[in-house]
Amino acid sequence: MDLAVKLSILADAAKYDASCASSGTDRRHSGPARPGGQAQGLGSTEGAGICHSYAPDGRCISLLKILLTNACAFDCLYCVNRASSNVRRARFTVKEVVDLTLDFYRRNYIEGLFLSSGIVRSADYTMEQVVRVAKSLRLDHGFRGYIHLKTIPDADPALLAEAGLYADRLSINLELPTEAGLSQLAPEKDARAVRRTMAQLRGRIEEAKAEARAPRFSPAGQSTQMIIGADDSDDRATLETSANLYGSYRLKRVYYSAFSPIPDASSRLPSKAPPLMREHRLYQADWLMRFYGFSVHEITEADGMLDLALDPKLAWALRHRGLFPLDVNRASREELLRTPGLGRTTVERILSARRFRALRVEDLKRMRAPLGKALPFLATIDHRPRVSVLDAANLRDRLVPPPRQLALGL
Structure with a gap:
C-alpha cells in the first residue's frame, strides 16, 4: 500500500484518542554543534508548530498522531477499529513511522510523535513494535522531540520498562468509567489489567524521580482516557473513577472523549452521541477536583449528572x-x-x-x-x-x- 494512503488511514484512525496532550515534558532541544557545524541530536520540545497540544507554560507542541496499525484482535463494540468492523486496514512498519516522524519534523510540521496501535498477534508483539519506534528515534537518530507512547495492557513489564526510557509520556486507556461497562462493551479487556499496568508505571516513575542518577523514565508521567456516553455511567461515577486514578496512580491527566456513533454499531450502543457540552463539563469538574478542593459529590447534581447549562x-x-x-x-x-x-x-x-x-x-x-x-x-x-x-x-x-x-x- 502507498505510504500516503497508509498515513491517511492511520492518522484518521487515531483521531478518537484524546489523550495526546504534551503537558509536563522537559524542555529539550538539539545540543551544541560538533566541530564542523553539525548539531548534536535532532528535534526539540520548545518550538511551535501546527498542533493542538499544549505544555503547562502555554507552548504549543505539534505531534504526528498515528496508529501503528488499525488492525486489532479485540472486538470492543464502541471502537471503529474493532475486529468485526468493516473498515479499510493498514499497517506501518517501524521504519516507516521513524522516517515519517523525521521527515515531518524536518519540514517543521511537528515537534513530536503520539503513537498508539491496535493489538496484533499479542500484547507483547504490539508493545515491542511500538517500543522499537521510540528506541530507533532516540538512539539511531538522536531525536530529542516529544514522544508519547500508548502502552498495551498485560504487556511484559520489561517492555513497559523499556518504553519509559524513550517516551516522555506513557498512557493506557481505561476506556469506560466502570468495570461493568467494560465487561458489557469490551469483554476481552480487563480493567484490573489496566490498573496493574498503571501501578507498574507509577512505581517506575517514582523510582526514577527519587534516585538522582536513575535514567529518566516517562518524565511527563502517565495519562488515560474514558469514553463518555457509550454506557449508562453517570457523571458522578465517571468523576469518582477519575478521583481514584489520580489518587492511586498519580496520573497527570484523565481525558474524556464523548462517544461517537460508528458504522454497523451494536444495538447495545446508544443511537446518538451525548452532548459535547457533557464532555466539556467533565473537564471543568475534573479541574475543580484537582485544583479547587471540590469533592465529586459536591460537584454533581442530585441525579449524578452535571448541569449542562452552567459550569x-x-x-x-x-x-x-x-x-x-x-x-x-x-x-x-x-x-x-x-x-x-x-x-x-x-x-x-x-x-x-x-x-x-x-x-x-x-x-x-x-x-x-x-x-x-x-x-x-x-x-x-x-x-x-x-x-x-x-x-x-x-x-x-x-x-x-x-x-x-x-x-x-x-
Missing part, C-alpha cells in the same frame, strides 16, 4: 446561596476559590492586594475578574448585593450565558 462551580454556588455573599477583604483563599468567576490567579491577586488596602469593585475590575458572574456572590467596601438578589428565583436564568457564549472559565 460546575456556578451550579454549586447556586445550590449553596446561604454561604454568600463573601467579603473579598475577609474571606479565606479556599472560600474565594469557590466563588464563581474567580480563578486561582485572580484569588492570589486579591489576597496580595488586600494586604495593603480594602478592595473595591474597581479593584476587581482591574484584576479582570468577570464581574457579571462574580458580583452577585461578593461584597466589597462599596458593594454588597441585597439578600433578595441571591434569593431571586431568576438568578440562575440571569447567570446562564447565551448558547453561543457559554463560559469556559471557572
Whole structure:
C-alpha cells in the first residue's frame, strides 16, 4: 500500500484518542554543534508548530498522531477499529513511522510523535513494535522531540520498562468509567489489567524521580482516557473513577472523549452521541477536583449528572446561596476559590492586594475578574448585593450565558 494512503488511514484512525496532550515534558532541544557545524541530536520540545497540544507554560507542541496499525484482535463494540468492523486496514512498519516522524519534523510540521496501535498477534508483539519506534528515534537518530507512547495492557513489564526510557509520556486507556461497562462493551479487556499496568508505571516513575542518577523514565508521567456516553455511567461515577486514578496512580491527566456513533454499531450502543457540552463539563469538574478542593459529590447534581447549562462551580454556588455573599477583604483563599468567576490567579491577586488596602469593585475590575458572574456572590467596601438578589428565583436564568457564549472559565 502507498505510504500516503497508509498515513491517511492511520492518522484518521487515531483521531478518537484524546489523550495526546504534551503537558509536563522537559524542555529539550538539539545540543551544541560538533566541530564542523553539525548539531548534536535532532528535534526539540520548545518550538511551535501546527498542533493542538499544549505544555503547562502555554507552548504549543505539534505531534504526528498515528496508529501503528488499525488492525486489532479485540472486538470492543464502541471502537471503529474493532475486529468485526468493516473498515479499510493498514499497517506501518517501524521504519516507516521513524522516517515519517523525521521527515515531518524536518519540514517543521511537528515537534513530536503520539503513537498508539491496535493489538496484533499479542500484547507483547504490539508493545515491542511500538517500543522499537521510540528506541530507533532516540538512539539511531538522536531525536530529542516529544514522544508519547500508548502502552498495551498485560504487556511484559520489561517492555513497559523499556518504553519509559524513550517516551516522555506513557498512557493506557481505561476506556469506560466502570468495570461493568467494560465487561458489557469490551469483554476481552480487563480493567484490573489496566490498573496493574498503571501501578507498574507509577512505581517506575517514582523510582526514577527519587534516585538522582536513575535514567529518566516517562518524565511527563502517565495519562488515560474514558469514553463518555457509550454506557449508562453517570457523571458522578465517571468523576469518582477519575478521583481514584489520580489518587492511586498519580496520573497527570484523565481525558474524556464523548462517544461517537460508528458504522454497523451494536444495538447495545446508544443511537446518538451525548452532548459535547457533557464532555466539556467533565473537564471543568475534573479541574475543580484537582485544583479547587471540590469533592465529586459536591460537584454533581442530585441525579449524578452535571448541569449542562452552567459550569460546575456556578451550579454549586447556586445550590449553596446561604454561604454568600463573601467579603473579598475577609474571606479565606479556599472560600474565594469557590466563588464563581474567580480563578486561582485572580484569588492570589486579591489576597496580595488586600494586604495593603480594602478592595473595591474597581479593584476587581482591574484584576479582570468577570464581574457579571462574580458580583452577585461578593461584597466589597462599596458593594454588597441585597439578600433578595441571591434569593431571586431568576438568578440562575440571569447567570446562564447565551448558547453561543457559554463560559469556559471557572
